[in-house]
Amino acid sequence: xxxxxxxxxxxxxxxxxxxxxxxxxxxxxxxxxxxxxxxxxxxxxxxxxxxxxxxxxxxxxxxxxxxxxxxxxxxxxxxxxxxxxxxxxxxxxxxxxxxxxxxxxxxxxxxxxxxxxxxxxxxxxxxxxxxxxxxxxxxxxxxxxxxxxxxxx
Amino acid sequence: xxxxxxxxxxxxxxxxxxxxxxxxxxxxxxxxxxxxxxxxxxxxxxxxxxxxxxxxxxxxxxxxxxxxxxxxxxxxxxxxxxxxxxxxxxxxxxxxxxxxxxxxxxxxxxxxxxxxxxxxxxxxxxxxxxxxxxxxxxxxxxxxxxxxxxxxxxxxxxxxxxxxxxxxxxxxxxxxxxxxxxxxxxxxxxxxxxxxxxxxxxxxxxxxxxxxxxxxxxxxxxxxxxxxxxxxxxxxxxxxxxxxxxxxxxxxxxxxxxxxxxxxxxxxxxxxxxxxxxxxxxxxxxxxxxxxxxxxxxxxxxxxxxxxxxxxxxxxxxxxxxxxxxxxxxxxxxxxxxxxxxxxxxxxxxxxxxxxxxxxxxxxxxxxxxxxxxxxxxxxxxxxxxxxxxxxxxxxxxxxxxxxxxxxxxxxxxxxxxxxxxxxxxxxxxxxxxxxxxxxxxxxxxxxxxxxxxxxxxxxxxxxxxxxxxxxxxxxxxxxxxxxxxxxxxxxxxxxxxxxxxxxxxxxxxxxxxxxx
Numbered sequence: 001x002x003x004x005x006x007x008x009x010x011x012x013x014x015x016x017x018x019x020x021x022x023x024x025x026x027x028x029x030x031x032x033x034x035x036x037x038x039x040x041x042x043x044x045x046x047x048x049x050x051x052x053x054x055x056x057x058x059x060x061x062x063x064x065x066x067x068x069x070x071x072x073x074x075x076x077x078x079x080x081x082x083x084x085x086x087x088x089x090x091x092x093x094x095x096x097x098x099x100x101x102x103x104x105x106x107x108x109x110x111x112x113x114x115x116x117x118x119x120x121x122x123x124x125x126x127x128x129x130x131x132x133x134x135x136x137x138x139x140x141x142x143x144x145x146x147x148x149x150x151x152x153x
Numbered sequence: 154x155x156x157x158x159x160x161x162x163x164x165x166x167x168x169x170x171x172x173x174x175x176x177x178x179x180x181x182x183x184x185x186x187x188x189x190x191x192x193x194x195x196x197x198x199x200x201x202x203x204x205x206x207x208x209x210x211x212x213x214x215x216x217x218x219x220x221x222x223x224x225x226x227x228x229x230x231x232x233x234x235x236x237x238x239x240x241x242x243x244x245x246x247x248x249x250x251x252x253x254x255x256x257x258x259x260x261x262x263x264x265x266x267x268x269x270x271x272x273x274x275x276x277x278x279x280x281x282x283x284x285x286x287x288x289x290x291x292x293x294x295x296x297x298x299x300x301x302x303x304x305x306x307x308x309x310x311x312x313x314x315x316x317x318x319x320x321x322x323x324x325x326x327x328x329x330x331x332x333x334x335x336x337x338x339x340x341x342x343x344x345x346x347x348x349x350x351x352x353x354x355x356x357x358x359x360x361x362x363x364x365x366x367x368x369x370x371x372x373x374x375x376x377x378x379x380x381x382x383x384x385x386x387x388x389x390x391x392x393x394x395x396x397x398x399x400x401x402x403x404x405x406x407x408x409x410x411x412x413x414x415x416x417x418x419x420x421x422x423x424x425x426x427x428x429x430x431x432x433x434x435x436x437x438x439x440x441x442x443x444x445x446x447x448x449x450x451x452x453x454x455x456x457x458x459x460x461x462x463x464x465x466x467x468x469x470x471x472x473x474x475x476x477x478x479x480x481x482x483x484x485x486x487x488x489x490x491x492x493x494x495x496x497x498x499x500x501x502x503x504x505x506x507x508x509x510x511x512x513x514x515x516x517x518x519x520x521x522x523x524x525x526x527x528x529x530x531x532x533x534x535x536x537x538x539x540x541x542x543x544x545x546x547x548x549x550x551x552x553x554x555x556x557x558x559x560x561x562x563x564x565x566x567x568x569x570x571x572x573x574x575x576x577x578x579x580x581x582x583x584x585x586x587x588x589x590x591x592x593x594x595x596x597x598x599x600x601x602x603x604x605x606x607x608x609x610x611x612x613x614x615x616x617x618x619x620x621x622x623x624x625x626x627x628x629x630x631x632x633x634x635x636x637x638x639x640x641x642x643x644x645x646x647x648x649x650x651x652x653x654x655x656x657x658x659x660x661x662x663x664x665x666x667x668x669x670x
Contacts, residue, residue: 004320062331066331098341100342100343100345101297102316102342
């Protein structure tokens with residue numbers, strides 16, 4: 001990774017610390033600055049309230065020309081998070097064709113926060129969960145809360 | 154399987170082909186084709202050329218273009234439109250790509266609402282201003298790398314999203330090299346949709362990336378145009394133009410022949426599959442791919458042991474089954490325990506009951522449809538296999554013939570009949586193969602009988618010719634005339650079959666037992 005990219009990541013870390021989205025905490029390791037660990041509380045009032053989620057943000061070698069990669073380390077019942085051991089997310093800013101180099105990680109964190117408040121079933125990675133979210137919100141809420149209890153306490 | 158039949162691609166004059174080319178936005182004006190071909194397959198039978206019409210019902214018109222020709226034609230179109238619009242060529246290129254090279258529509262829209270079209274093409278206001286250049290800006294901090302050196306060169310397009318040159322370069326090369334984008338690279342600015350034009354690009358990137366950019370642009374040009382298609386053969390550089398549209402594909406099977414020798418369908422890019430239309434080919438390949446037929450076979454031929462669930466194929470004998478695995482004894486008909494059958498050893502009471510009859514009917518029906526499928530599939534697969542074997546034998550023969558040439562002093566040209574025969578065999582087997590997929594979906598009517606006769610004749614001709622390849626080498630020279638005859642006959646039978654199927658397809662005389670659309 002180039003020194004420019006490192007410089008940029010450092011700067012972004014500073015920005016994130018100054019303006020951390022609500023309920024998030026970033027664990028930054030200067031020895032390994034391309035992998036951030038983010039601890040996030042489920043937003044109040046959402047189906048994930050009360051849950052504590054661990055996320056990993058990985059910066060690719062080509063950063064910032066390629067988007068960072070987000071993965072949920074804690075299992076979460078969400079239409080936009082893959083229901084596998086990767087827990088990956090791929091929408092909006094995080095898509096390579098949408099990402100622009102001036103975009104910042106803090107925007108990514110906000111995007112994640114907003115998606116927990118309001119999932120986007122139209123751009124889902126788990127169609128069955130998206131469908132349930134659209135057709136049977138009650139059942140979705142129940143499942144999401146269930147998973148919070150099981151995995152995110 | 155590809156039939157490298159470049160030998161029979163007789164070079165025709167392009168006049169008549171160019172003449173009835175489709176009239177919409179076309180490539181023909183000002184662009185001489187690399188080579189124009191007609192599917193006149195008669196090959197060696199030159200005397201037939203005078204008797205038979207040069208165009209068959211299964212032929213389509215097409216032209217082969219090299220990348221240089223496509224590039225040159227693109228440039229010419231850009232230049233023409235550029236002078237009409239009064240826009241510089243690099244902006245015109247973006248506009249043309251934006252409207253998928255429909256220049257009439259571009260000119261119309263440009264005249265009507267200039268601003269709108271510039272905006273939607275990512276050009277913003279008029280692009281007709283001072284050329285792009287690098288600048289040093291005091292107090293500038295690059296939003297990508299956070300560099301604030303006052304001496305660094307920076308660049309911005311008209312949208313004024315300014316970044317340092319290194320980041321701009323890096324951005325463009327990532328887009329071009331890693332992501333393979335060209336025509337639609339947007340400004341790196343957050344949310345900006347302005348497209349990076351080729352002049353800005355020239356200023357920023359090195360030669361190797363420029364070359365790649367041009368290749369990608371040419372590729373999108375071909376991809377954008379409905380009447381152009383790349384030859385799908387590996388490493389082939391040519392593109393082909395053909396006027397057949399998607400909606401025509403139910404009436405026509407547009408096989409085209411690339412300069413590289415590859416025959417493929419312009420409709421779906423698969424290898425030549427005449428006489429079967431694309432829709433049937435798709436269905437057939439899917440059917441063959443699915444394991445459903447294997448499952449069908451199992452359901453038609455086997456049952457499970459009621460005790461241990463082992464799959465059992467009954468290979469004859471009475472209904473008294475003994476499972477080899479768990480030694481369970483049961484009745485094949487009712488699947489019940491054998492000991493309960495009492496004295497009616499060879500006759501199960503439940504055999505005559507309604508449920509038993511229904512089960513039997515279902516099984517028979519399943520078996521029948523399976524057998525029908527297997528009939529056609531086996532013949533289809535057989536021709537595919539035989540074509541490979543034919544080729545193998547030919548390659549072996551060719552080696553020996555080369556040896557023969559050196560020992561007996563026979564000339565190269567004298568052994569070419571073998572080559573011709575092999576090519577004809579490949580091509581005919583390819584056709585035959587698809588006649589079976591075609592026949593599988595064909596519903597019986599008056600036309601099918603003629604088709605089956607044609608199929609039979611071609612098959613016989615092909616097998617006769619194929620057989621000759623197996624003769625020992627020393628006899629081959631003596632069989633030259635016979636082989637030439639048989640080659641010509643095969644080719645002729647193929648043309649007759651394809652002519653008939655293509656004509657009936659065009660006039661809608663075939664009935665299929667599946668829906669094509």
